[in-house]
Amino acid sequence: MLNEKTHVANGAKQMTREMTGAKMVVQALKDQGVDTVFGYPGGAVLPIYDEIFLQNDIRHILVRHEQGAVHAAEGYARSTGKPGVVLVTSGPGATNAVTGLTDALLDSIPIVVLTGQVPTFMIGSDAFQEADTVGITRPCTKHNWLVKDTDRLAATIHEGFHVATSGRPGPVLIDIPKDVQFATGTYTGPKAITSHYQPRLKGDMEEITELVAAIEKAKRPVFYTGGGVINSGPGASQLLRELVDATGFPITSTLMGLGAYPASGKHWLGMLGMHGLYEANMAMHDCDLMINIGARFDDRITGRIDAFSPKSKKAHIDIDPSSINKVIRVDIPIVGDVGHVLEDILKIWKSRGRKTNAEAVAKWNAQIDEWRKVKCLTYKPSEKTIKPQYALERLEALTKGRDRYICTEVGQHQMWAAQFLGFEDPNRWMTSGGLGTMGYGFPASIGVQMAHPEALVINVAGEASWLMNMQEMGTAIQYRLPVKQFILNNERLGMVRQWQELLHGERYSQSWSEALPDFVKLAEAFGAKGILCKDPADLDDAIMEMLEYDGPVIFDCLVEKHENCFPMIPSGKAHNEMLLGDAETQGVIQAGGAVLV
Amino acid sequence: MSALHLKKGSTSHSAYNLRPTFSDVAERHTIAVLVENEPGVLARVIGLFSGRGYNIESLTVAEVDHTGHLSRITIVTTGTPQVIEQIKAQLGRIVSVRDVHDLTVEGRAVERELAMLKVVGAGDKRVEALRLADIFRANVVDSTLNSFVFEITGAPEKIDAFADLMRPLGLAEIARTGVAALLRGD
Incomplete structure (x- = not known):
């Protein structure tokens, strides 16, 4: 138990009321400003559902599977910057939430999951729908609690919101036994809570000054930004733009960080990493100053570690000290919140006279322009079949400038979406980066649409990923959420197929989608609109039809079946050893690289 | 914490040793971890070691501050300097961990x-x-x-x-x- 004294300090007078645990849950959510909860009822949460029935402030969205609830909450959180909230029952309700929790942990998404539990006196007896929820979810949450005392319930929920949203955000879980929900206790308001968990936000000024000095001298600098910029809030993206535009340094981003700097920006290199752009990866390899802002040197980014950007001085800004020096040794480590640190960098850099080595940087930008000329995203167009890249180019052209949010599933389509769609603002791009969860995008799009009822929400999907959580079609219909499911259907597990081609002698083991449903009929069966498109000549009209329909749409876009996703850094290779097209792919991955994923 | 006569640890502020010399030689370190004595806190610490593949040579734990509900866990572990730094940083990010001290680095213990x-x-x-x-x-x-x-x-x-x-x-x-x-x- 946490220290009572510090926890309830001076809160005795403020907002203390006697109420049942179930009522406390709803009251605590209201006091945290929660307007939407994604959930699924069951025996161990019935008292809470009863309280939800009796009020109108919080909207409950009934999903069709608990995994969908967590992904929807992630979509809600990522598109709003507010924590997403989930309510599920004990046992299978909780275990079904595990994939979503792990997904949110790896992508640092703030969500609060409330689970019912069997009554305290039955815990440990293998009761019906009993699972050791805190035990199971300990490694896949930022923190979790089992509340055994109704008097502690409200304080624990408030602490949960604080932990989920402070420092490096992440998922938390609060397990609430049924007798704790029924019992009466004293409610504690959010202001009465003082938590010991207070991650520091300001970076060390000496390190920041050293980084500024490096910025002033750098000849071949590059900004390498990640999801930390998004998580730090819109202000951080604004500061990043100011810094990039003032210095004139090129900027690339991870999959997680797209939108922090606008894709239309002058200094934008595109995404980096395994399927990143040639110019971005070459700039990373050849730079002399790498400024990592809120990214974590993930293996999708670094490629072969001993050949990773060998000539550069590396600075790393991260709110989580464990991210620093975990994979790549850095020269200038700065622990702090991206927004705070960027503010200090700008302040110091300006006060020292806004210096850069402009001449060298201009030369460097000229070199980068040479790399851009490679036009690494070029693909072979076709008049007969729809190329997936073409489909995304048209989707981009026809939706550009709209109030648009994009979700994706996981696989080739996800990488193509990252390559071919342009993100101008943060919080507009929801994709499962760290865990790579197929089935993420559809429920995420539901969460996004809930938060932004008037916006255009598109889930770029592959047919195999999409089928993994297709039951959420019912949710979309029930709440009249006009989410557009843009399925690039190649009847294959495209990325698996691509790896089997490159690595496993073109033996396509289990990587095709047999017995697919008729997606148009499927849509109609749910009461949605289905659109089938297989001819490139019809594509624009079909996309417009999708956009104009006021309701959920399943867009079955039949695309080229054997298209590979390029550029690609093969496993075990360095950034400057990218593959740009099919001709180069034979025998490129050696035994050492083959064991990597 | 003051009751324990621990100096404010490097890990509660900026100075994780973020500029370590990266040697490949495994070292033996004794790490003291001050944790909130709540259910499952030991499982969090042990789960961190097993989940991330770190060694535990020995581990002792007992409550040392009954009014503050604080326990002290002493862990002896081995690893390269990079791994030791990661262990300390990972321990530091557990929400119920209040403080991490590397006794091998901070002075003679x-x-x-x-x-x-x-x-x-x-x-x-x-x-x-x-x-x-x-x-x-x-x-x-x-x-x-x-x-x-x-x-x-x-x-x-x-x-x-x-x-x-x-x-x-x-x-x-x-x-x-x-x-x-x-x-x-x-």
């Missing part, structure tokens, strides 16, 4: 372990065991006509040495607590 050894034998061996126990300042805490239980406190190496000597003399069973450690000086 006193390390002590308690062990009990049952030695079964008769005649010369029994006499020799008792004589060696005296040299090692081990106490006899239980005795029968053909067995002793010795209690010994000391650095782990001393207990290793004592156990090695007792082995040919009839060492039947040994129980060790693992290391508890404090920094020397103030």
